[in-house]
Amino acid sequence: MEAAFLTFVFVLSIFLGFELISKVPSSLHTPLMSGSNAISGITLIGAVASVREGNTTVAIVLGVLAVALATVNVVGGYAVTNRMLRMFKKKDKREAE
Amino acid sequence: MNIDLLVNLAYVVSAALFIFGLKMLSSPATARKGNLVSAAGMLLAVVVTLLNSDLDYRWIALGVAIGAAIGLTAAYRVEMTSMPEMVALFNGFGGIASLLLAWAEYHQTMNLTAFIAFVAFLSAFIGGVTFSGSMVAFGKLAEIIPSRAVVFNGQRIVNGLILLTAVCAGIAFSIDSASGYPIFLFIVAVALVFGVTSVIPIGGADMPVVISLLNSYSGIAVCAAGFVIHNNILIVAGALVGASGIILTRIMCRSMNRSLANVLFSGFGAKVQKAGDGPQGEVRPATAEDVYYILEAAGSVAFVPGYGLAVAQAQHVVRELGDLLEANGAEVMYAIHPVAGRMPGHMNVLLAEANVPYDQLVEMDDINSKMDAIDAAVVIGANDVVNPAALNDPGSPIYGMPIIEAHRARTVIVLKRSMSAGFAGIQNALFFGNNTRMYFGDAKASIQALVAEFKHADS
Numbered sequence: 221m222e223a224a225f226l227t228f229v230f231v232l233s234i235f236l237g238f239e240l241i242s243k244v245p246s247s248l249h250t251p252l253m254s255g256s257n258a259i260s261g262i263t264l265i266g267a268v269a270s271v272r273e274g275n276t277t278v279a280i281v282l283g284v285l286a287v288a289l290a291t292v293n294v295v296g297g298y299a300v301t302n303r304m305l306r307m308f309k310k311k312d313k314r315e316a317e
Numbered sequence: 318m319n320i321d322l323l324v325n326l327a328y329v330v331s332a333a334l335f336i337f338g339l340k341m342l343s344s345p346a347t348a349r350k351g352n353l354v355s356a357a358g359m360l361l362a363v364v365v366t367l368l369n370s371d372l373d374y375r376w377i378a379l380g381v382a383i384g385a386a387i388g389l390t391a392a393y394r395v396e397m398t399s400m401p402e403m404v405a406l407f408n409g410f411g412g413i414a415s416l417l418l419a420w421a422e423y424h425q426t427m428n429l430t431a432f433i434a435f436v437a438f439l440s441a442f443i444g445g446v447t448f449s450g451s452m453v454a455f456g457k458l459a460e461i462i463p464s465r466a467v468v469f470n471g472q473r474i475v476n477g478l479i480l481l482t483a484v485c486a487g488i489a490f491s492i493d494s495a496s497g498y499p500i501f502l503f504i505v506a507v508a509l510v511f512g513v514t515s516v517i518p519i520g521g522a523d524m525p526v527v528i529s530l531l532n533s534y535s536g537i538a539v540c541a542a543g544f545v546i547h548n549n550i551l552i553v554a555g556a557l558v559g560a561s562g563i564i565l566t567r568i569m570c571r572s573m574n575r576s577l578a579n580v581l582f583s584g585f586g587a588k589v590q591k592a593g594d595g596p597q598g599e600v601r602p603a604t605a606e607d608v609y610y611i612l613e614a615a616g617s618v619a620f621v622p623g624y625g626l627a628v629a630q631a632q633h634v635v636r637e638l639g640d641l642l643e644a645n646g647a648e649v650m651y652a653i654h655p656v657a658g659r660m661p662g663h664m665n666v667l668l669a670e671a672n673v674p675y676d677q678l679v680e681m682d683d684i685n686s687k688m689d690a691i692d693a694a695v696v697i698g699a700n701d702v703v704n705p706a707a708l709n710d711p712g713s714p715i716y717g718m719p720i721i722e723a724h725r726a727r728t729v730i731v732l733k734r735s736m737s738a739g740f741a742g743i744q745n746a747l748f749f750g751n752n753t754r755m756y757f758g759d760a761k762a763s764i765q766a767l768v769a770e771f772k773h774a775d776s
Contacts, residue, residue, distance in 0.1 A: 223432050226544055226552055233553045237560025240336065243343040246655055247678055249565060249662030252342055253532055254404050255352050256561040259335055260535045262359065262554040263414045265366040266546050270421045271380070273373045279424045280373070284380040286417035291384025292391075293411040298356040299392035300403060305349035307397075307669040310676060 251304050258297025264290035320368055327365040328550040334358025335554055339561075345675050362550055397670040398627045401660040405455040405528055408535050412447025415440050415538035416505065422545055427495050433545055434494035438487040438504060440541035445508025446515070447534040453516040454527050458659055464521030473582055476514055483507045519581065522624070522701070524659045526569045526580045533562020565661050572655035574707075574717040598749030603730065603756045605763070609770035611728055611754070615692035617648040619684060621721050622664050623657045625698015625733070629760035632671040635697065638764050639673065641771040651677055652684040652694075652721050654702040685722045694726035696747075698733070698760050704745045713743060729753040732760050 244252050267286035275283065335358045341351025367377070388407075395403045419440035423429065429437060456462040486504050490497040519527050536558030543551025570577050603611075612618060620639065626632060639649045651673060657664045665678060688694070696703055703723045706713040723729050724747050731748060733755060738744055747753060756763055 222547060223544070226547065226549070229549050230540060230544075230552050230556055233556030234560050236336065237557040238564065240339045240343075240557070241561040241564045243340075245343065245345075246568070246662060246680060247653070247665040247675055248342055248345060248348055249568075250400060250404075250660055250666045251348060251352070251662070252339075252561060253528065253565065253661060254400075254407070255342065255355060256339070256558045257404060257408050257411060257532060257535070259355060259359070259554050260408075260411045260532075260539050260558040261414070262362065262551055263411065263418055263539050263542055264359075265362050266418045266542055266548060266551055267380075267414060267421075268363065268366050268372070268377050269369055269546070270418060270425070271373050271376050272371045272425075274371075275373065275425065279421050280376055282417050282421040282424060284376050286414045286421060287377055287380030288384040288387075289410040289417070290414035291381050292388040293384075293407050293414060294359055294388070295385045296388030296392045296403075297407050298352060298359070299389055300395065300400075300407075301352045302349065302356075303392065304397070304400070304666055304669070305345075305352055307666070307672075308345045308348065308675050309669070309672070310346070310674055 248308075251301050254297055254304065255301040258294055258301060261290050261294035261297060264294050320370070324365045324368060325549075327361055328548075331358040331362040332550055332553045334361070335557060339557060397632075397667055398630055399459070400666055401524060401528060401658075401663060402455050402458040404660060405451045405458060405531070408528070408531055409448045409451030409455065411535045412444045412451060412531075412538055414444070415535070415542045416444030416448065416508070418542050419444065419545055420501070420505070423494070423501060427498070429494040431491045431494075434497070435487065435491040436541045436544035437494075438490050438501075440538055440545055441501070442483055442487065442504055442508045443534050443538040443541060445505055446512040447531055447538055449509045449512030450516040450527075450534070451512075451531050453513050454524060454531060457516075457521055458524060466520035467517045472514075472518055476511070479507060479511045479514060483511065515581070521659070522656075523580050525656050525661050525663075526566055526573075526577070528660050529562050529565035529569055530577075531562075533559045533566060536560070536562055569656055569661060572719060574715075574719065598746075600736070600748060601754050603754035605756075605766035605770055607754065608730055608756050609767055609774075611693055611730065612642060612647075612695075612767065613645065613771075613774070615642070615647050615728075617650070617691045618642050618693045618695060619650045619652050619679070619688075619691050619723075619726065621652045621654075621694055621696045621699050621703055621723050622668070623654075623697065623699025623702060624659060625760055627658055627663065627667055627698075629698060631697065631761040631764055632667040634761055634764040634768060636668070636671040636673050638768050638771070639677075641768060645771070647692075649677060650679045650684065652679050652681065652723075654681055654699070654721050657699060657702055681719060681721055688722050688725040691726040693728045693730060694723040696723055696729065696731045697764075700733075700738075700745055701743075703747055704743070705747055706743065706745070715743065723747065724750055724753070727752065730756055732756050732758070732763050734759065
């Protein structure tokens with residue numbers, strides 16, 4: 221039953237994703253890609269939850285690696301997207317700087 | 318109140334923030350705020366996850382510290398021209414995190430139900446392919462490995478067999494996960510190999526498609542990981558990313574008028590047309606001074622940038638020239654082809670870095686409708702995306718691809734290093750047109766020379 225519920229969430233999210241993303245203009249496709257890439261780093265929370273007390277050494281190594289790599293994805297992804305988007309300016313604003 | 322309920326309610330808020338963030342990306346004016354909203358959603362999700370009991374905080378802190386240090390350093394050091402490599406690299410890290418998560422979960426609880434075992438297989442396999450595929454894409458984009466398509470006989474059969482092996486191993490693993498540890502390791506190995514063999518036959522200029530596709534893989538891997546640990550937020554976030562990658566892939570393929578299968582399997586660009594094939598004619602070279610007189614007299618100028626602009630790092634001098642032309646009374650536009658560069662929207666980011674206002678950037682369809690009225694089209698490091706063969710030569714490999722119709726402008730100025738063919742390996746009739754002047758040299762140095770001519774004329 222739980223599997224069916226998760227699938228339900230999955231299918232609805234796919235439709236939502238198509239609706240949202242098809243409205244993004246092509247000029248913003250690079251930030252869209254790096255920003256959505258950062259969202260895919262959400263595995264981080266799964267990785268964090270997997271590092272429990274009393275884990276075997278192998279599980280700890282795997283968990284810490286997953287946490288570190290997912291953090292690179294999340295932190296790096298949002299930071300680089302922010303850096304890019306800061307540069308997108310309209311004409312009148314450019315003169316002001 | 319029960320902690321578990323609190324955590325799950327916070328996840329709902331996070332999902333809403335991701336959705337708002339993506340919605341705000343639909344306009345350049347709100348995009349930056351949107352990214353911050355999305356980041357806030359991520360922070361909330363991570364913080365509430367820390368409320369779970371029994372977590373080993375020392376190890377978590379270590380992982381987060383290492384990851385954040387690497388991520389921040391990379392994000393603030395990277396040149397805008399290297400953005401495609403950076404995205405490929407981050408994407409790969411996301412993929413391998415999904416693989417490792419599935420592995421860690423399986424290592425703790427060996428006895429999985431068939432359904433969970435199957436999604437664990439998907440998470441590990443897709444995550445592994447995303448990782449090694451992204452690393453190959455990274456290598457090609459950074460030119461650490463040859464960026465052309467690497468093809469050999471029977472490549473498709475080999476890839477088909479690898480994929481079939483993986484699916485069989487996945488089914489065997491799902492049936493009996495309790496004693497399936499060796500199979501799991503085998504799946505991981507096959508995934509890593511398959512990522513390499515499936516991306517290596519794809520050439521440099523098709524990278525926009527590959528990066529988009531790998532982006533969607535990473536999302537799907539996250540979804541599968543969400544099924545493994547029964548977590549809605551992973552499924553929602555993964556599905557959003559997966560959808561975004563699929564849409565970008567479709568847009569890129571449509572902009573090249575090729576099917577996804579053709580991009581992935583054809584080894585496009587591996588063959589180069591022999592000298593002597595294709596259009597021939599007289600080339601009219603121009604000096605900086607000639608080009609200066611053309612531009613000085615032009616009432617409207619459209620720049621058409623391509624990957625060559627990124628290679629030469631010429632975005633800043635182009636903007637300087639654009640400003641001088643505007644001061645001279647000309648209308649200045651930048652015409653952007655959807656697949657110009659090495660990732661979707663690559664040119665927009667470079668020009669934004671050089672402070673070109675985004676209202677001067679014109680999309681392909683809009684510029685084509687007024688191309689006849691444009692006095693000078695300046696093609697900088699673009700080739701296939703302005704090749705008229707796409708419109709009028711049914712025998713050409715790029716026939717049917719929508720192009721920026723620069724040849725219809727009153728004068729075309731093409732900045733190019735040499736007469737070599739473009740990525741598709743075909744000669745370009747544009748270079749031999751009656752209204753075309755070829756301005757040879759490094760794009761940056763050439764434009765600097767033009768800027769100098771304008772400044773000299775002023776003083």
